[in-house]
Amino acid sequence: MEPDERDVSSSDLQDQAYDALSEFFSVHEDEVVEIEILPPAIQPTDGLLMMDGLNVGVPKKILVLAYVKARQLFFASIQVDGTSLQALDASRVMLLFDPEHITVANFRKRRILNIKAEAPGQFIQVVIRELVFINSILTSPLHRQSKSPTLWHHRAWLLGMLIPIKLIDASGEQLLAFARAELDAVLKSGEWHPKNYYAWQYARRLLTRVESLYANDSDHAWKASYHEFLATCASLIRAWCCLNPSDISGWTFLSFLLPRLNSLTSRRRIVQQVLDYAINLQAKQESLWVFLRTVLADSILGHERDALIQLLHNFQKERAGAVRDVSPENCVMQADTWIKSYSKELAESRSSQTLPNPSRS
Structure with a gap:
């Protein structure tokens, strides 16, 4: 094969890799997906992706090729239009490969702020879709990505954008259901990357924001929901920590959570369950x-x-x-x-x- 033929073949494979991964993200833009890097011993039949519903397996080589193509498209697009859809699509592939790419993360923030200013009717949907996308990376079995400080900071920024507009007037049950879902994401991410400081720091920020809404609300039903939520969280975290007893980040968060329980009996029950676990095992x-x-x-x-x-x-x-x-x-x-x-x-x-x-x- 002549050298130029090899270049053409490599370029075609880059296009195919990028198109396949970008299409998967587009089809599931409203759903949290699970992404996994396939080991060399497992290869898709089409040489690109192995898909099963909301799960996708990507060979490392294909991800690298898709990233190269995405990077070309991204920087070419933002020079023409700072908020182009082509750059947005390319940025998804880039963050999947390189979760610490600050330029890409800032581009996605800038686009959301532009939509908030120019098309406020679309703002909520855009922020929720962004949370779905970030969730897909942070909760997937991707060791490096699940502990990305850039992505967890981006998620916290999204939380700050969403709560004042969508959740400030939500019922107690709606807000606490949202907080519970966010906490579940932290737990899942903590399983993929032990001692995930950035995930647990996000959980603290989440709890602090919910706590501030509770403190400013005079609705007694809301307060009851809040205390029930805290008790549920404490039981959930305690169970998670006992399954991951070497994870100091989880135990530290449980220490942070305990003083917020509204009764000594609830606090003692959690601590005694941990002590009984330690003694029995x-x-x-x-x-x-x-x-x-x-x-x-x-x-x-x-x-x-x-x-x-x-x-x-x-x-x-x-x-x-x-x-x-x-x-x-x-x-x-x-x-x-x-x-x-x-x-x-x-x-x-x-x-x-x-x-x-x-x-x-």
């Missing part, structure tokens, strides 16, 4: 024990704390007598010692902070 994950020692040394459990500390202390004594493990790596001993050393200091420090009233109904 003889857990050794340091992240889990750091969570337990932190919340048991804090004052958020009030008078409910003492019984749990005693349970931990008894477990430590039984364990020490049975296995004679006094090594520095003994997480249970470390937790027990740490609580004895720091519980009073943490209780005093928290007394100067404003916490949710645990007796509030």
Whole structure:
């Protein structure tokens, strides 16, 4: 084959790869899809994509070729029209391959702001479609993409655009259903990329925004929905953390969530479930024990704390007598010692902070 023939063949394959991936995104622009990079041992029959409903498998070579073509189209298009549809289509492929491409992320923000100013009737649909697209990348089994700080920041920016316009007048159930769906995305992304700091930071921002709406609302039914939502979230996060006990980011978020529960009983139940889990399974994950020692040394459990500390202390004594493990790596001993050393200091420090009233109904 002559060199120019190889170039033509490579160019054709770039076009085919880009067209196939772009068409898949266009067909499913209102649906969250799952994208996976196929291993070399698995190849599509057509050499391009392996599709099954909302799932698509892309060989790494095809994704690279599609990205090269998308990059050409994107920069050629924005020179002519800063908000062109061709550039928008190309940007989807580019962010899938390179989620840290700031120029592309900013282009998509700029286009949304232009639509808000020039065609406000289309704004809500455009923002929701953008959330769907970002969701597809962040919740897919893509190790690097699911922890992209650029994409999680973009998602937080979308949240800030959406809540004041669509959700500010929504019922409590509608808003909390939206927040629950967003939290589910965080959990799924956290499974694909352990210790996903950016995903859990987004969860904090989400909860803070919902909390601010709750604080400014006098509807008692809304308040009941909010507290029910927090309790559901705490149970959900606790279960997730017990399935991923080494993930410090998940445990840290649960620590962030616990003081927001409106009763000491609810807080104690969550902590006791974690402690029972750790004792029954003889857990050794340091992240889990750091969570337990932190919340048991804090004052958020009030008078409910003492019984749990005693349970931990008894477990430590039984364990020490049975296995004679006094090594520095003994997480249970470390937790027990740490609580004895720091519980009073943490209780005093928290007394100067404003916490949710645990007796509030």
